[in-house]
Amino acid sequence: MAQFEPVAGTDEPIKADTLVVGGGIAGMTTAIESAEVGKQVVLVEKLPSLGGRVAAMNQYFPKLCPPSCGMEINLKRMRINPFVRVLTLAEVVSVSGGPGDFEVKIKLSPRFVTEKCTACGECEKVCEIERDDDFNYGIGKTKAIYLPHQLAYPPRYVVDPQFAGDARMKKCVEACEYDAIDLNQKERTITVKTGAIVWATGWRPYDATKLDTLGFGQYPNVITNVMMERYASESGPTGGEIVRPSDGAEVKKVGFVQCAGSRDENHLPYCSAICCLASMKQATYVRERYPEAEIHLFYIDVRSPGRMEDFYIKVQKDEKFFFHRGKVAQILENPDNKNVILEAENTLTGQITQTEVDMAVLAIGMVPNTADTPPPLDTQLDEFGFIAPDTGKGVIGAGTTMQPSDVATTVQDATGAALKAINQGGGR
Numbered sequence: 001m002a003q004f005e006p007v008a009g010t011d012e013p014i015k016a017d018t019l020v021v022g023g024g025i026a027g028m029t030t031a032i033e034s035a036e037v038g039k040q041v042v043l044v045e046k047l048p049s050l051g052g053r054v055a056a057m058n059q060y061f062p063k064l065c066p067p068s069c070g071m072e073i074n075l076k077r078m079r080i081n082p083f084v085r086v087l088t089l090a091e092v093v094s095v096s097g098g099p100g101d102f103e104v105k106i107k108l109s110p111r112f113v114t115e116k117c118t119a120c121g122e123c124e125k126v127c128e129i130e131r132d133d134d135f136n137y138g139i140g141k142t143k144a145i146y147l148p149h150q151l152a153y154p155p156r157y158v159v160d161p162q163f164a165g166d167a168r169m170k171k172c173v174e175a176c177e178y179d180a181i182d183l184n185q186k187e188r189t190i191t192v193k194t195g196a197i198v199w200a201t202g203w204r205p206y207d208a209t210k211l212d213t214l215g216f217g218q219y220p221n222v223i224t225n226v227m228m229e230r231y232a233s234e235s236g237p238t239g240g241e242i243v244r245p246s247d248g249a250e251v252k253k254v255g256f257v258q259c260a261g262s263r264d265e266n267h268l269p270y271c272s273a274i275c276c277l278a279s280m281k282q283a284t285y286v287r288e289r290y291p292e293a294e295i296h297l298f299y300i301d302v303r304s305p306g307r308m309e310d311f312y313i314k315v316q317k318d319e320k321f322f323f324h325r326g327k328v329a330q331i332l333e334n335p336d337n338k339n340v341i342l343e344a345e346n347t348l349t350g351q352i353t354q355t356e357v358d359m360a361v362l363a364i365g366m367v368p369n370t371a372d373t374p375p376p377l378d379t380q381l382d383e384f385g386f387i388a389p390d391t392g393k394g395v396i397g398a399g400t401t402m403q404p405s406d407v408a409t410t411v412q413d414a415t416g417a418a419l420k421a422i423n424q425g426g427g428r
């Protein structure tokens with residue numbers, strides 16, 4: 001069985017072969033691949049659950065299956081492996097030493113719910129306090145005590161720390177017949193001694209409010225691609241109904257705005273590699289639910305690398321799918337019906353067009369979390385904040401901390417990172 005946080009008061013350093021930072025698909029892969037060859041691994045995740053951004057998808061290409069199809073097998077491999085220790089609500093605060101002999105300090109924030117939790121949900125039913133649902137990108141609310149998501153690992157509730165001291169939480173404590181809620185838990189710091197560190201802290205969506213001509217945050221019917229995944233998901237805030245945020249109406253005409261901030265010197269100068277395919281995938285969510293709905297996708301050029309070209313060819317055959325060559329320069333709102341108007345310039349002919357749709361989806365790009373939270377030791381980053389290829393001196397990067405990529409590429413990269421870490425040796 002995988003292990004979790006050491007019991008409070010046991011201050012002995014934990015010894016590991018590999019420390020993995022970030023519990024998304026990259027970090028989970030590195031951890032499992034290393035542990036399955038008998039290496040001791042500590043996996044550090046700052047959120048209350050593993051899964052990263054993939055856990056928040058509705059479906060993912062190439063197979064268009066829900067995240068459970070890839071995640072569950074990984075979680076099973078992790079659950080049964082005694083060599084993995086999973087630390088959630090955990091963050092690396094300092095690193096000293098070097099390859100073969102690192103000493104790492106890790107801050108553990110309180111969950112306020114112990115391992116006695118069975119995820120029965122009785123505490124949530126009686127909880128009176130609500131908070132913004134960050135897993136759903138702010139669409140909707142959760143209770144102050146909540147299960148992070150359906151596939152949450154560990155499958156344990158968590159209390160939002162801002163409400164741990166709220167007198168109303170007493171009801172939740174009383175409702176828990178397993179005595180699993182401990183609102184007195186405190187932050188603590190533990191030490192891990194390890195031979196190698198793999199950094200897999202992944203990405204976050206580009207801040208769409210910076211795209212000041214595209215109306216995000218100003219017009220309710222302009223959403224982002226990551227929000228679209230949650231609208232389409234059965235476990236999302238609308239139970240899988242793709243509806244207009246302004247009035248909950250079914251969508252009849254949806255616009256996808258490619259390169260929203262990407263390949264743009266003022267925002268993200270690079271291509272995030274997955275946005276074109278993500279939008280085409282999301283268009284199929286709409287088309288499957290609403291056979292009469294139209295899709296209008298505005299692009300500079302469509303990028304569908306490798307075998308994904310087949311998917312691009314397939315959607316092109318759909319007669320309700322309209323590709324518009326043009327960069328959307330501006331989004332306006334029709335005040336009469338809250339529709340949004342996409343103003344675009346055809347990059348070949350220079351013609352300006354206006355297309356009115358019910359809802360617009362901004363295909364925003366991927367920003368590496370290392371851009372503003374780099375590893376706390378000398379690590380070479382490129383100009384955009386991605387970890388530069390391994391120099392053999394510091395951490396080993398894995399997944400989307402290295403470059404924007406899809407899940408398959410991320411998994412390959414993370415498996416390679418496991419091998420590099422094993423070769424580095426040291427630790428125990």
Ligand SMILES: Cc1cc2nc3c(=O)[nH]c(=O)nc-3n(C[C@H](O)[C@H](O)[C@H](O)COP(=O)(O)OP(=O)(O)OC[C@H]3O[C@@H](n4cnc5c(N)ncnc54)[C@H](O)[C@@H]3O)c2cc1C
Binds near residue numbers: 050062091203399
């Ligand atoms: C709209 C959209 C749709 C997509 N659809 C698909 C698709 O259909 N198919 C596909 O193959 N790919 C898809 N992708 C790409 C996919 O999301 C990535 O390939 C995948 O998330 C990469 O996994 P990762 O582990 O590198 O990063 P993440 O998923 O970002 O995981 C990183 C983990 O590290 C944690 N973390 C962050 N900072 C710290 C820290 N300081 N300390 C500890 N932990 C930390 C995070 O909480 C997270 O759990 C899509 C991307 C977008 C934007």
